[in-house]
Amino acid sequence: MIRSGALELQGRRVMLRPLVTSDFEEWREVRRRCRDWLEKWEPRPLPGHPDVTEDRRAFAASCGARDRERQLGTGYGFGIFVDDRFAGAINLSSIQRGPFQNAYVGYWIDEAQAGNGYVPEAAVVVLRFAFDELALHRVQIAIIPRNKASRRVVDKLAIRDEGTALNYLEINGVWEDHIRYAITAEEWGARRAEFMKEWIDPA
Numbered sequence: 001m002i003r004s005g006a007l008e009l010q011g012r013r014v015m016l017r018p019l020v021t022s023d024f025e026e027w028r029e030v031r032r033r034c035r036d037w038l039e040k041w042e043p044r045p046l047p048g049h050p051d052v053t054e055d056r057r058a059f060a061a062s063c064g065a066r067d068r069e070r071q072l073g074t075g076y077g078f079g080i081f082v083d084d085r086f087a088g089a090i091n092l093s094s095i096q097r098g099p100f101q102n103a104y105v106g107y108w109i110d111e112a113q114a115g116n117g118y119v120p121e122a123a124v125v126v127l128r129f130a131f132d133e134l135a136l137h138r139v140q141i142a143i144i145p146r147n148k149a150s151r152r153v154v155d156k157l158a159i160r161d162e163g164t165a166l167n168y169l170e171i172n173g174v175w176e177d178h179i180r181y182a183i184t185a186e187e188w189g190a191r192r193a194e195f196m197k198e199w200i201d202p203a
Contacts, residue, residue, distance in 0.1 A: 016078035101137035
């Protein structure tokens with residue numbers, strides 16, 4: 001079992017750690033300011049459920065759910081912190097063991113921090129964790145084709161394009177096609193030194 005406070009992943013400029021209830025005010029400020037930037041790419045909240053952005057108790061419950069996922073080994077959610085300030089989030093979710101050994105990565109960044117390379121760096125930190133620590137075999141990232149900002153992340157990392165899945169996920173009330181990008185443990189092993197030099201090791 002990995003406790004929230006025990007799990008911190010360090011990149012060159014970013015630090016990743018699970019969100020806790022005391023992060024709520026910073027989270028809310030970023031989510032409010034970036035509502036138009038973010039919500040068009042996200043699933044709609046479930047009807048009748050409190051808004052995690054506005055309700056501290058709902059945010060705390062979400063943090064608790066992420067804690068349970070970590071305890072079960074089914075998912076790891078991280079805040080992205082730059083200079084000790086909350087800047088976004090990245091998740092390693094739906095971990096499947098057995099013959100698949102697969103997980104999915106999703107991410108978002110504060111609009112004011114976009115374009116600085118923080119998300120590609122955070123993604124490499126998560127890939128290192130997924131392959132080196134969790135011994136997964138495959139990690140997938142699925143992106144709506146017109147989401148150019150998210151696609152720039154995988155383009156910068158040269159993650160392999162596996163093709164487009166039609167009507168793959170319901171996003172903002174619409175079933176959207178997604179381009180599926182993936183990297184395997186074999187690919188990570190072949191490119192690990194490159195990733196580390198470019199994104200993690202001291203410049």
